[in-house]
Amino acid sequence: MTQNTSGSVNISAKEPIAIIGIGCCFPGNANSPEAFWKLLRDGVDAIAEVPEDRWNLNNFYDPEGTKPDKIRTRWGGFVDKIDEFDAEFFGISPREASSMDPQQRLLLEVAWEALEDGGQVPENLASSKTGVFIGIYSSNYLNIQLSVSDRPLATY
Numbered sequence: 309m310t311q312n313t314s315g316s317v318n319i320s321a322k323e324p325i326a327i328i329g330i331g332c333c334f335p336g337n338a339n340s341p342e343a344f345w346k347l348l349r350d351g352v353d354a355i356a357e358v359p360e361d362r363w364n365l366n367n368f369y370d371p372e373g374t375k376p377d378k379i380r381t382r383w384g385g386f387v388d389k390i391d392e393f394d395a396e397f398f399g400i401s402p403r404e405a406s407s408m409d410p411q412q413r414l415l416l417e418v419a420w421e422a423l424e425d426g427g428q429v430p431e432n433l434a435s436s437k438t439g440v441f442i443g444i445y446s447s448n449y450l451n452i453q454l455s456v457s458d459r460p461l462a463t464y
Contacts, residue, residue, distance in 0.1 A: 329426020331418040335385035357382050390414065415442060 330341050336354025338344040358365045365382055373380030393413040395405035419440060423430055
C-alpha cells in the first residue's frame with residue numbers, strides 16, 4: 309500500500325512483507341508455534357472446566373442461562389501462567405500491573421517473544437519500517453473493574 313502525491317492510498321501497489329518472528333499463547337499450554345502446531349496436529353481439545361484459581365464458578369454459573377450476570381457454561385479456553393507477569397522487565401510498577409487487563413500483560417509478553425523469535429533488538433527498531441500485527445479478543449476487563457458489586461478485583 310502506498311500513498312500518492314494527492315494523499316490517496318494506492319492499495320494495488322505491491323510491497324514486500326517479511327514475517328520474521330512469531331509469539332503465541334494459546335490454551336492447552338501451547339505457548340510456542342511448535343507447541344500450537346503439535347496441539348492442532350494431535351487433535352488436542354484445549355477446552356477445560358474453569359480452573360478453581362480463576363474464579364469461583366459456582367458464584368457465576370447458571371445451567372439454564374436465565375439469570376442476569378451469570379454464565380451458562382463451565383468450560384473455556386484458559387491460558388496458563390497468567391499470574392507470572394514480569395512487570396519490572398517491562399518497566400511497569402507492581403501497582404499498575406495489578407490493574408492491567410491480563411490480556412494486555414499477555415500481549416506485552418507475546419510481542420516480546422515475537423521480537424526475540426525474529427532475532428530483533430528492540431532498540432534497533434525505532435524509526436524503522438517495522439510493524440507489529442496483533443490478534444486479540446475482548447476488552448471486558450475494564451467493565452469488571454468498574455462494575456459495582458461485592459466481587460473483589462481479579463488478581464490474575
